[in-house]
Amino acid sequence: MARVFICTTCNRYDPPAAGEDAPGLQLARAMKRAAAANGSTVAVRMVECLNTCPQPCAATLREPGKIVIRFGQLGLDDAPALLAAAETYARTANGEIAESAMPERLRRKVTGLVTLGVPEAASV
Numbered sequence: 001m002a003r004v005f006i007c008t009t010c011n012r013y014d015p016p017a018a019g020e021d022a023p024g025l026q027l028a029r030a031m032k033r034a035a036a037a038n039g040s041t042v043a044v045r046m047v048e049c050l051n052t053c054p055q056p057c058a059a060t061l062r063e064p065g066k067i068v069i070r071f072g073q074l075g076l077d078d079a080p081a082l083l084a085a086a087e088t089y090a091r092t093a094n095g096e097i098a099e100s101a102m103p104e105r106l107r108r109k110v111t112g113l114v115t116l117g118v119p120e121a122a123s124v
């Protein structure tokens with residue numbers, strides 16, 4: 001099963017007005033809706049802070065034994081692309097996604113890769 005972690009506390013530096021949901025929480029809900037609408041097996045996990053606070057909203061693709069891919073500057077419109085990236089990530093052996101396989105709108109929103117301890121494998 002693929003999992004995508006969404007920070008529900010973004011934007012930490014510009015909190016929502018009273019009674020409004022944080023943009024990160026809105027993104028997480030949009031991801032859940034997109035996953036349900038597409039019959040996706042991607043599980044959307046809501047977390048508080050992914051250490052990408054200066055570049056809200058943030059999400060991470062992470063699985064044991066795979067490269068961690070962190071995204072920032074995400075908006076609600078990125079939900080379908082992020083879901084597609086999570087599905088691609090799930091099919092990889094080590095989490096490596098070739099640039100050509102990454103949804104175009106997300107290519108400039110990758111804010112970090114953690115490869116420590118991940119064995120080499122061919123990307124999708």
Ligand code: FES
Nearest residue numbers: 007010050052053
């Ligand atoms: S508050 Fe969202 S990454 Fe820190």
